[in-house]
Amino acid sequence: MVISVFMCVTLFDKYAAWDWPKAQAQITSSTLYKSTARSTQWCIQLRYRYTVGGREFAGRRQATSWLSGVQCDRAYAVMQARFAHQQPGDPITVRYQPGKPGRAVVYADGINPTEWFFVALAIVLVAGGIGTLRTAGRLRCEALAHAAERTARMQRAAALQRHPLV
Numbered sequence: 001m002v003i004s005v006f007m008c009v010t011l012f013d014k015y016a017a018w019d020w021p022k023a024q025a026q027i028t029s030s031t032l033y034k035s036t037a038r039s040t041q042w043c044i045q046l047r048y049r050y051t052v053g054g055r056e057f058a059g060r061r062q063a064t065s066w067l068s069g070v071q072c073d074r075a076y077a078v079m080q081a082r083f084a085h086q087q088p089g090d091p092i093t094v095r096y097q098p099g100k101p102g103r104a105v106v107y108a109d110g111i112n113p114t115e116w117f118f119v120a121l122a123i124v125l126v127a128g129g130i131g132t133l134r135t136a137g138r139l140r141c142e143a144l145a146h147a148a149e150r151t152a153r154m155q156r157a158a159a160l161q162r163h164p165l166v
Contacts, residue, residue, distance in 0.1 A: 017105045020095035025050035025104070027090045028058070032083045035072060042079035043072040044086060050094050052101035059094065059104045 025048040035041045047060045073079050086092070096104040 017095040017097070020097055020105075022093050022095055023050045023052055023101075023104070025059075025092050025094045025106075027086055027088050027092055029088055030083065030086045032079060039074070041072040041074050042076050044079060044083055046086060046092070046106060048092055048094065048106065050096070050104060052096055055101065057096070057102045057104065059102075059106075061103075061105045 027046055027048050029047040031045045033043055033045065035043045045060065046062060047058065049056055049058045051057070073082075092106060094104040094106050096102075
C-alpha cells in the first residue's frame with residue numbers, strides 16, 4: 001500500500017505535465033550522488049534554467065519515479081554515462097505549466113506500464129480498504145442489534161420467572 005501511494009504521488013508530475021508546452025533549458029548544475037534510502041543506487045540531481053515569454057526561470061523538479069530508470073540506477077557505470085551528458089551548460093527539454101511557467105519538470109515524457117500497475121494497485125487497495133471498513137461497520141451494527149435483542153429476551157425471561165402468569 002505504501003509503495004502504491006508513493007507511486008501515485010511521484011507519477012502526478014508526469015501525468016500533470018503530459019500536455020504542458022516544452023521549452024529548451026540549460027543545465028546549471030548536476031550532481032551524481034549515492035542514495036542509500038532503500039537500496040544503494042546512484043542518482044543524478046539536476047538544476048536548470050529556461051526562458052518562457054522573455055522571462056527566465058530556474059528549476060530542479062524531475063518527474064521520475066524509482067521505476068522509470070531515468071533518475072537513478074544501481075549500476076554506477078550506467079549513471080556515470082548519463083551524468084557525462086548532463087553537465088552544466090548542456091541543453092535539456094523541460095515541460096512547463098501553462099499560466100505558471102515557473103513550474104517545470106524534466107523527464108515527463110511517458111508513464112510506463114509498471115507505473116500504471118502500481119497506480120491501479122493503490123486504487124484497488126483503497127477501494128478494498130473502504131469496503132472492508134464498511135462491512136466491519138455493518139457487522140458491528142448487527143452484533144449490537146443482536147446483543148440488544150438478547151438482552152431484551154433475557155430481561156423478559158427474568159421478569160417471567162419473578163412473576164409467572166399462571
